[in-house]
Amino acid sequence: YIRGEKEERFKRKIKGIEKKKILGISIDVSKDYHKALIFDFEGRVVDGPFEFDVFKDGYENFKQRVGEAIEKKGAKKIFFGLEPTGPYHENLARYLKENFKEVEFINPSATYANRAQDMLVGLKTDDIDLGAIGDLLMRGKGYEYNLGEAGVYLSLKEETFWREKKLKMQTRLKNQIKARLNKIYPGLMSKYKANEPLFSDLWRSRVARGLIRSRLTPAQIQSMKAEELIGEFERIGYALTRKWAEKIAHYTKRILAPHDKIVEIDLDLVNRDLNLLEALETEMSIVEKRMIEEVKETDSSFLLGKIKGLSDVMIASFVGAAGRIENYKLGKQIFSKSGLSSKVNQSGRRNIKGLGIRRVGSKILRSILFKMADSVKKHNPYFALYYSYLTEEKGKFWKKAHIAVSNKMVRVMFAMLRDRADFNPPTAKIDYLEMLFSQRRNRRRQERKKEKENSPSPFFSPKGIRASERIPSPVR
Secondary structure, eight states, X not given: OTTTHHHHHHHHHHTTOOGGGEXXXXXXXXXXXXXXXXXXXXXXXXXXXXXXXXSHHHHHHHHHHHHHHHHHHTOSEEEEEEOOOTTTTHHHHHHHHHHHSOEEEOOHHHHHHHHHHTTOTTOOOHHHHHHHHHHHHHTTOOEEOOOOOOTHHHHHHHHHHHHHHHHHHHHHHHHHHHHHHHHHSTTTTOOGGGOOOSOSOTTTOHHHHHHHHHTOOHHHHHTOOHHHHHHHHHHTTOOOOHHHHHHHHHHHHTSOOOOHHHHHHHHHHHHHHHHHHHHHXXXXXXXXXXXXXXXXXXXXXXXXXXSTTOOHHHHHHHHHHHOOGGGOSSHHHHHHHTTOXXXXXXXXXXXXXXXXXXXXXXXXXXHHHHHHHHHHHHHOHHHHHXXXXXXXXXXXXXXXXXXXXXXXXXXXXXXXXXXXXXXXXXXXXXXXXHHHHHHHHHHHHHHHHHHHHHSOOSSBOTTSOBHHHHSOOOOO
């Protein structure tokens, strides 16, 4: 078949059945009601378009109209096609699967492209979408119902989606807190001209949170002694060493302090933001611990602790977004599902390279794989070296190299699960030794350059000017 296994699956279902005996029902899903169109596979409209609401009575009325259409046409096969729209399609799709079996999902991008094929660019209505979904359904362009997950896999899926949304909320809150802290304590996080910020990690430092909770303005700290600052921290339940107290006092003296009346409201609001952040962190911690326990009940538990750089919660998130590994035949199918695979533009002898990623697939999985790749390239020597090889030896742009690391990581994880093998990747295919030698040579060059700049020389001054140009030669 032209479209391979996907088309073969669909053709097998309708083989030997007259097209007029096959019914298709396209459904445009929305929050409060849905719209449906019933047709046969010759393209004739049997009923609709019509609306039905999301309540039980609405679904029963819809079932009745479908039953009447089946009886009228003497249908032998019925297919339902609908777009997966946020969370609104799931309950309806599960009932349709339970009552009618054949449920196909149509990618919204495919619906958009189908409208464009019919020269309907800039035109989008429910009725037009119903026609586009129906056309794609008849051509077998849908993909199989994929809401069969239950138990631990369903829990992991929902928890992963919940956690990813909360991570975005957490990032927004942190950015708001940092912006307000920069207003209260100007220069607190400055790295200008090699300035060392007061806190290397604002979010992991308990002293940083104590400073926020103290509600002390820069002007107040500037007038306090170290013992007084320690006392203020103890009053609100935060321990502060003398070394830290002196460090805060010394740093604050450099600040161009805003007037107390100006930052008084900001101190109140930044504390409220910190309350929200800590509440969010507490809830996320509870869910993350549960996810780690749940992933231990899946086949993917084999990966836990096997790959340096991948935490247990990362593995749990991967399983939640990708689902059962046995649903895939190859590792590249997981990578393709994420939408990180490259676009292809080839015609004749022309093959355009350097195109962007397709972005067709699971946005959540794409985000998770990107973060996992970032972690392994920082903490895992194998992937770190592969990234260096791509950027330094092959000259790839950092983002393309990062995506390549993600691809390799997914294939390695899939192979480990398939073969029940430990992490022992082959290095023969990549010129890693040459890469190591190259890195070592570069390191030596940098070290020699620094030594040359720092060591005294009879020929060169520290600034690199010849000594002979500055010291007059003796007169004969």
